[in-house]
Amino acid sequence: MSMFCHQCQEALKNTGCNLAAGVCGKTSEVANLQDLLIYTLKGVAEFNQQARIAGINQLKTDRIILDGLFTTITNANFEDSSVANRIEKALEVRDSIKQELVDKGVLKDKEYPDYATWDGSFADFERKSEEKQVGILATENEDVRSLRSLILFGLKGMAAYAKHALNLGHEGNEIYDFIEKALLATEDDSLTADELVSLVMETGKYGVDVMALLDKANTSSFGHPEMTEVKIDTRNNPAILVSGHDLKDFEELLQQTEGTGVDVYTHSEMLPANYYPAFKKYEHFYGNYGNAWWKQKEEFESFNGPILFTTNCIVPPKGSYKDRVYTTGSVAYPGFKHISDREDGKTKDFSEIIEHAKKLPAPTTIEEGTIVGGFAHNQVTQLADKVVDAVKTGAIKKFFVMAGCDGRMKSRDYYSEFAQTLPQDTVILTAGCAKYRYNKLPLGDIGGIPRVLDAGQCNDSYSLAVVAMKLKEIFELNDINELPIEYNLAWYEQKAVIVLLALLYLGVKDIKLGPTLPAFLSPNVAKVLVENFGISGITTVEEDMDAFMAKA
Template sequence: MSMFCFQCQEAAKGIGCTIKGVCGKTSDVANLQDTLLFVLKGISWYNEKLRVQKLNPAKVDKFVFDGLFSTITNANFDKESFSKRIIKALQLRSELHSRCLAANIRLPKNHPDFAAWKGSTVEEFENKAKEVGILSTENEDIRSLRELVIYGVKGLAAYAEHAWNLGKSNDDIFAFMQRALVATTEDLAVDELVTLTLETGKYGVEVMALLDAANTETYGNPEATKVNIGVRNNPAILISGHDLKDMEDLLQQTEGTGVDVYTHSEMLPAHYYPVFKKYDHLVGNYGNAWWKQTEEFERFNGPILFTTNCIVPPKSNAGYTERIYTTGASGLEGAIHIADRIDGKMKDFSEIIEHAKRCAAPEQIESGEITGGFAHAQVFALADKIVDAVKSGAIRKFFVMAGCDGRMKSRGYYTQFADQLPADTVILTAGCAKYRYNKLPLGDIGGIPRVIDAGQCNDSYSLAVIALKLKEVFELNDINDLPIAYNIAWYEQKAVIVLLALLSLGVKNIHLGPTLPAFLSPNVANVLMENFGIGGITEVEQDLEMFLETSVL
């Protein structure tokens, strides 16, 4: 075993990746990620003590959430970048130790290893992972709950970073993230870890609300929008990932250059924001969900900018490798990395723009339009129609089919499920799971689309807000009395925090697929099933029958 990772849905054999990640992550990168996480716990340990006296440096919060974000599935595959992060982390940890001493903060005589260990070479960093990785927690149930919290915190970090880039932050969220990291090193009992898990979900709701405010205050409330999926004849840049601030910087710098911009996968919802609609060279969306990029990027012809996770490392003979650029927490060995902002100025995208000018226009791979933009404000504008449709029986049930897409053939289940839903049902979605059914001709119900797309996985907050609003409108005491079923596809750690957020809001009977997480031990899975009704998926016909048993208010 040269590594161990089971944080995503594609964990090998449903157990864990031990030689190389199914995602493409090499064992050396996986081990460096484990060591980085280990040192981040040490940073958090010191910073917690400084926070009590209000002496905690603000730069620590960003370093922690940026480091966590870089370890999310499909975000960063660059070994060198992780070595540099560990070196910086050790330097920062040393600085915090000195600050504690200068402030006369009492520290234990024997510091925990994550607060004291020192290394200086890549070999030492990799070797340390063998001691401190996931399997260093021997008790299977404790390990399961610790990792569930850590993956939730990684999801928090992703949303916190996007909000931070738009000028929104919340010290309580940062304090919790660091406290939770430290708590996963402590001798907590199962019930204490379950409590911590639900608390993680509570902060999940808060960070998603923070990001929603950041997005809408900066770019306006998303509007129902038809998005072109064809191409024009100009050279172009394809922007992938999730970061809307990067999108804004790129659009401003490409304006008037003759270079078009297309969104890819989770950047599709950028088209829904009023501010971005003023850019005529934001042409449309190219391609499908992230995992199809290995075939679609060849045909795009221009450079591709990854702003966050959802990278698939290209094969050695891929023709588009030299056209890949990364920025932020993302990274890929051999790709050109665009540096972070300095003093609030825009990122410098001049190199990728000049590259685009030398490329041919994208090859058209499909044509037509897809519709989205139904975040909570847009849905509230349709509230009267929706309520009337529910009361009249025109809408029997809503199905939340948010979440992630992925490579497994079994994910074809979600296309079949959506296609076979009765005509009096509506899909509520967010995230790239929608690519399994957003191009199906599902029609509408009295002008209400049967696929209501709220946006990115980052926009899952809208689905919670919509559910809570419907609960209020129908004067229900329990959110679970709504005619809403949850059949969610998951892939990585942002889906984990969305799940925990829903649980913290009291939502029950959520079904996850195509498989339950490998990091859930049998006992922990049973706790979730018994207390929250968490379940998996079976066959489409069988699941449809089960979901439709109770259908009306």
């Protein structure tokens, strides 16, 4: 079967991957099963909305929707059996809710759509796929399809963040309810384009809510991130490298490796774990190894020890290290060993990967020195007087938010060059793996304030919004866009989509987005974003720099 997927920045020809495999490496079988999983989750949402009204909703239902959406994020799950198992579980939950509604005598008497009734047979799925009844191409109108995609991909990012919060014991029933309603809205042909645009903005609103929930979950569990010098060299102990985003997995691994002689290092988006006070007590937590996700083939080779993926971003591996990679949670890849989820309040069992690490050599050093980070909203608030004085005296003329994702395209060198070209009286506010384009450059400081302030993971873009709102309050401004803050964002996958929608909901305008605009934006939808929010693509460093610096 062929596939169609346009959810990430690497979509083929900036249109969509439609061959036997995507640019990311997932096969057409996996891509189509992921479409079918989303289709099935809509059936779960159909009956769970009725269960909410009847007061018989169960949390396991909300959680299966979160996990299912998370599973379909770019570079997370490449294993057809793993996705198929989730479809089967979703069907079981869907039919269980329906039966309970029947037993209670509260099931609505109406004609239900196919996603709420299909029987799960593979032959039926093949037919649906070939006839384009499943997946985003089932929507023929280009603009409606674009708006539905924007909502769906935002929901995927939202679900990822909600799942991390859930793992730390924090949930938001209003968030769960919205995700269900929005999923169903992407199948509602009665909605007008204007109504879908409103739903896009509402998705941004709940994006803010879910990032605030995750911020609360992280900081209440591990303390507020603090300014930290992170080691990027190595020492001569066997070690485990942790990639992804999940801090609960990271905590449990640290606990289980303590006293074993095995060190732990972070990789890519896990770098900000180094900033949390709770993790600093572990002497075997050494530092960060390597760079952004797309360099993993070379860096996993030289790390020598096992690698744990707690979430996306997997690159199809070399055979030379494939047997050293483990996954957990929503993540899976053919041939990788998978560490099972928690059961009955117990911790995950990382004993296998720990024993594996003991048998392997220490990491090969690929870098020396340290990098500085930990500038989430609490830390920046503590520096507020210093920052405000620097702005008032003119020592800092502008802040540039350069958050988001990194990626493989050569065009992303733009962001390194842009950072190097920025005037010395400007400061970069960053979050996400986009920072690896400039966080090791010698950009200096302004009166002791580093010129690169790293808030953390992509979800910590929330911190950057909190900082902006705080500065707006301090300077007694009416509009967040009156601040000396410019936005030059990079994106790759769906967590970046929900961050973008959250910023739009907060009223931020004139965002530059690159290295390409999303393939799922139709010309008309792109025009709406340009006219209403001033969103535009990047051009050249020189042209964009002139445009930014010309603004008052």
